[in-house]
Each structure stands twice: as C-alpha cells, then as structure tokens.
Amino acid sequence: MGETPYGAIGGIVAAGSGIAAAELLAAATRPGSGPLVAVGGAVIDATPTAVKEFAVRELGTTDKPVLLAVIGVVLAALAAVTGIAATRWPPAIVAGTGLLGAAGAAAVLSRPAATVVDVVPAMLGAVVAALALWWLRRERRGVAVAVPETGVDRRLVLRLALLAVGAGAAEAAALTVSGQRESAAGKSREAVRLPAAADPAPPLPAGVAADFTTPNGRFYRVDTALTVPRVDPATWRLRIHGMVDREIELSLADLLRRPLIARDITLNCVSNEVGGPYIGTARWLGVHLAALLREAGVHRGADQIVARSVDGMTIGTPVGTALDGRDTMLAVGMNGAPLPLEHGFPVRMLTPGLYGYAGACKWVTELELTTFDQFDAYWVKRGWDRQGTVRTASRIDQPKPFARLAAGRVTVAGVAWAQRRGIETVEVSVDGGPWRPAELLPTASADTWTQWRFDWPATSGSHALAVRATDRSGAVQPGTRATPFPAGATGWHTVRVTVD
Numbered sequence: 001m002g003e004t005p006y007g008a009i010g011g012i013v014a015a016g017s018g019i020a021a022a023e024l025l026a027a028a029t030r031p032g033s034g035p036l037v038a039v040g041g042a043v044i045d046a047t048p049t050a051v052k053e054f055a056v057r058e059l060g061t062t063d064k065p066v067l068l069a070v071i072g073v074v075l076a077a078l079a080a081v082t083g084i085a086a087t088r089w090p091p092a093i094v095a096g097t098g099l100l101g102a103a104g105a106a107a108v109l110s111r112p113a114a115t116v117v118d119v120v121p122a123m124l125g126a127v128v129a130a131l132a133l134w135w136l137r138r139e140r141r142g143v144a145v146a147v148p149e150t151g152v153d154r155r156l157v158l159r160l161a162l163l164a165v166g167a168g169a170a171e172a173a174a175l176t177v178s179g180q181r182e183s184a185a186g187k188s189r190e191a192v193r194l195p196a197a198a199d200p201a202p203p204l205p206a207g208v209a210a211d212f213t214t215p216n217g218r219f220y221r222v223d224t225a226l227t228v229p230r231v232d233p234a235t236w237r238l239r240i241h242g243m244v245d246r247e248i249e250l251s252l253a254d255l256l257r258r259p260l261i262a263r264d265i266t267l268n269c270v271s272n273e274v275g276g277p278y279i280g281t282a283r284w285l286g287v288h289l290a291a292l293l294r295e296a297g298v299h300r301g302a303d304q305i306v307a308r309s310v311d312g313m314t315i316g317t318p319v320g321t322a323l324d325g326r327d328t329m330l331a332v333g334m335n336g337a338p339l340p341l342e343h344g345f346p347v348r349m350l351t352p353g354l355y356g357y358a359g360a361c362k363w364v365t366e367l368e369l370t371t372f373d374q375f376d377a378y379w380v381k382r383g384w385d386r387q388g389t390v391r392t393a394s395r396i397d398q399p400k401p402f403a404r405l406a407a408g409r410v411t412v413a414g415v416a417w418a419q420r421r422g423i424e425t426v427e428v429s430v431d432g433g434p435w436r437p438a439e440l441l442p443t444a445s446a447d448t449w450t451q452w453r454f455d456w457p458a459t460s461g462s463h464a465l466a467v468r469a470t471d472r473s474g475a476v477q478p479g480t481r482a483t484p485f486p487a488g489a490t491g492w493h494t495v496r497v498t499v500d
C-alpha cells in the first residue's frame with residue numbers, strides 16, 4: 001500500500017478518534033451538546049426552504065438519518081484529505097484538525113442553548129485527532145517496519161487498529177451514556193400523573209370511525225430537532241413575559257394544579273403536500289391559554305406570542321388566536337398519556353386552526369408577548385406566512401394510488417379538514433366529470449377532520465378520482481395547485497386507479 005491510502009485511512013481513523021472523544025465528553029457532561037448533532041442542527045437551520053421541503057417530501061422522517069449519513073460522508077472525505085496531506089506536509093495535521101475542530105465548535109456555538117464551555121468537547125476532539133495523526137506518521141527513518149514485498153507497514157496497521165478500537169469503545173460509551181439519559185427521560189415521563197380534565201372533551205359522536213383518533217405511535221412528527229429534546233419535568237419552567245402587566249412563571253406541578261381541558265383537535269403541517277401524511281387527530285389535555293394570558297395581563301398592541309422551546313425553536317402565534325374563544329392550550333397530555341417525548345414532553349402549545357409551525361411549539365419553555373413588527377419567528381424568517389391559518393383541504397385514503405380494483409361497487413374514502421370553520425360538504429369527481437357529494441361521517445367538532453365515504457360504481461378501464469371540500473364559511477377548496485411554501489399547499493388530491 002502506498003502513502004495515499006494509508007494517509008486517507010489514517011485521516012479517517014484519527015478523525016473518528018477525535019469525534020468519539022468529543023462525543024463521549026459531551027454525553028458525560030452536557031447531553032445533546034455534542035459537535036455531531038450541532039453540525040446537523042446548523043445544517044438544518046442553514047438549509048434553504050426549497051431543499052427542506054424536498055427532504056420532507058421525499059424522505060419523510062428518514063430525513064434525519066439521511067442528513068447524518070451525508071454529514072458522515074463529508075466528514076470522512078475531509079478527514080481523508082487531511083490524512084493524505086499530513087503524509088506529505090506535517091503542518092497539515094494542525095491545519096486540518098484545527099479547521100475541523102473550529103467548524104465543530106462554531107456549529108456548537110450556533111445552537112440556541114449553547115454556552116461557551118460547550119466548545120470544549122470539539123476542541124478536545126481536535127487535539128485527539130491531531131495527536132492520533134501525529135502518532136500515525138509513517139516512520140521513514142529509524143526502525144525498518146515495512147515489509148518490502150507487500151509494502152504493508154505492520155506497525156502502522158497496528159496503530160490504526162488500536163485507534164479504531166479505542167474510538168469504537170469511546171463511541172460505544174458515549175452511546176451508552178446518552179441511552180441511559182434517554183431511558184431516565186422516559187421514566188420521568190412515565191412518572192408524570194395527569195389529573196383528569198375539569199372540562200372534559202365532549203364524547204365522540206355515535207358512529208365515529210375507528211380510525212378517527214390517531215394513536216400516538218402513528219402520529220406524524222415534524223421538527224428540526226436532530227435528537228429528541230429530553231426535558232426534566234422536575235426542573236421544567238414556563239415563563240410568560242414581554243408585553244404583560246405581570247410576568248408568570250410556572251412549574252409543571254403549578255400547571256397541573258390548574259383546571260385542565262380535554263379536546264379532540266386535528267393538527268397538520270404546512271409542509272404537507274396535497275394528499276400527504278402530515279396530519280393527525282388526538283385528544284389533547286391541557287391548560288387553556290386564554291386564562292393564563294388574562295392573568296398575565298396582555299398589553300394592548302401585543303399581537304404576537306413568541307413561543308420558545310428548549311431547543312431554541314421560535315414559533316409566532318397571533319395573540320388573537322389565543323383569546324378569540326378557541327381552545328388554544330398548553331398541552332400536557334395526548335390520547336390519555338403524558339405527551340410523548342417526540343411530541344413535546346412535558347408541555348407544548350396547540351392552536352386549533354393554525355398549522356403546527358404557527359401554533360404548536362413543542363418542548364415549550366417561554367411565551368413572550370410581543371408584536372409581529374418586532375420579531376420574526378424561525379419559519380417566518382425563512383419566508384413562511386405569518387398567520388399560518390389552515391387551508392381547507394381533503395385527501396383520498398382509499399383506494400391507494402395505482403390500485404388495481406375489480407369492477408363493481410368501490411368505496412372511496414378519506415378525510416377533509418378546515419379547522420375552526422368545519423367541513424360542510426365533500427365531493428368526488430370521476431375522470432373530470434361532475435362533482436358528486438360524498439357521505440360525511442360523524443366528527444367531533446369544527447376543529448377536527450371529517451371522514452367521508454363515496455360509493456363508486458367502478459367500470460373497467462383506468463380512472464382518476466378527485467376530491468374537494470367546502471368549508472362552513474362556504475369556501476370551496478381551490479383546484480389550483482400551489483406548493484406548501486409559503487402558506488400551505490392547494491389543489492385537489494387525485495388518485496389514479498385501474499379497474500379490471
């Protein structure tokens with residue numbers, strides 16, 4: 001083997017050692033503050049909206065593993081280049097590891113919750129990587145170690161193996177430590193006892209479909225958190241401040257002592273494509289926000305609530321949507337259980353009628369009363385609509401696209417939603433023909449989706465089924481196609497099928 005492959009492998013092994021050391025120190029001292037996740041977070045924040053939309057659309061929830069894999073490949077390439085350069089020009093050791101360490105430290109500092117000491121793991125990583133590269137320098141003089149026939153440098157191979165094993169062990173230890181924290185977070189969630197609602201959800205109407213409520217395990221998840229934030233419910237606090245007469249600070253126990261409401265509410269993501277999966281309905285338990293805001297005394301002129309989460313997300317919600325009588329809440333429970341960690345444990349916002357990015361901050365710790373003029377929240381900075389009002393929309397769930405069906409009676413079914421306004425009618429059109437009314441199933445309220453059914457006498461051939469909804473304000477869902485950016489997709493969901 002020549003210098004170049006040794007250099008490349010050496011570079012990768014040295015970088016792996018540095019990263020493992022950094023991740024271990026971070027996991028042991030401040031979980032979630034490691035440089036790898038920080039780089040991922042910085043990349044997510046810097047990713048242009050078009051690329052984010054593409055990732056959400058094409059990759060769904062695998063977008064995060066894919067991102068980590070891409071970062072891994074890029075890092076390996078940079079490490080290999082550093083390693084090769086180091087075989088020719090030793091100062092490259094310091095230059096390369098220094099640059100990678102600085103990039104890691106910068107990414108760590110770019111994280112909202114970061115403090116200066118959080119750069120220590122990245123710096124340690126750079127030093128470990130540099131020492132490893134130095135140790136791996138191929139001996140040119142002195143003891144002859146190369147076996148001439150094969151060109152294999154035994155001592156170098158041994159050192160590479162030792163470093164690889166050490167890095168593997170450190171990485172395994174880091175994963176064990178964070179795994180333990182994770183199960184501790186899970187246990188503290190299980191220990192939370194939620195009181196019953198003082199104002200319970202109206203019972204679901206008779207005849208509601210079995211899949212009206214989305215089970216927690218099947219509820220879509222959309223967020224920018226590369227690792228799920230672990231919030232200790234014992235130390236969690238919510239601060240309500242800004243343009244208020246009296247600041248309020250609440251612990252979880254304080255929150256749970258207040259009268260709780262339970263409501264069925266459909267939540268959906270503005271990034272959902274026409275026909276997309278990012279929508280679900282759950283029975284949420286929480287504290288009505290209006291009461292808390294009245295206690296705080298919101299100043300005249302404050303038109304925006306900026307919710308901040310432990311991971312630095314900011315979500316701007318119009319003040320009006322918390323005070324106009326709708327069930328805007330600080331939710332603590334979802335379908336009879338404490339909020340799942342990935343859905344915002346211990347507390348999240350929920351605003352009926354608004355897309356998640358505008359009204360549903362997870363892992364929330366702060367509500368600041370301010371104005372839209374004064375502050376742009378995370379997604380608004382990236383060009384998304386300020387108001388985030390849910391558009392009237394509908395989806396065909398059955399039959400599936402490109403299904404092969406037998407001729408005869410076929411049930412076409414799906415959901416339609418227009419939270420706050422409610423669904424008035426759903427219509428289906430076959431092959432661009434007249435719109436025919438679908439049967440609406442019972443639903444909980446205007447804040448939940450409406451399930452629908454349509455009996456279709458299918459004849460053989462290939463057919464296009466389209467659906468459109470009309471909400472109770474009389475607005476008909478428009479057929480014009482619009483992308484999710486900047487205010488939610490429009491267009492009729494159309495499914496093509498073949499009937500034999």
Ligand SMILES: Nc1nc2c(c(=O)[nH]1)N[C@H]1C(S)=C(S)[C@@H](COP(=O)(O)O)O[C@H]1N2
Nearest residue numbers: 220221222223224269309313356357360362
């Ligand atoms: N802290 C935090 N809250 C967040 C987000 C986020 O990235 N971070 N994403 C929002 C978006 S875009 C949506 S659609 C909903 C999704 O909530 P879910 O994952 O519980 O379905 O959460 C909202 N709350």
Ligand SMILES: [Mo]
Nearest residue numbers: 269270356357
């Ligand atoms: Mo979203």
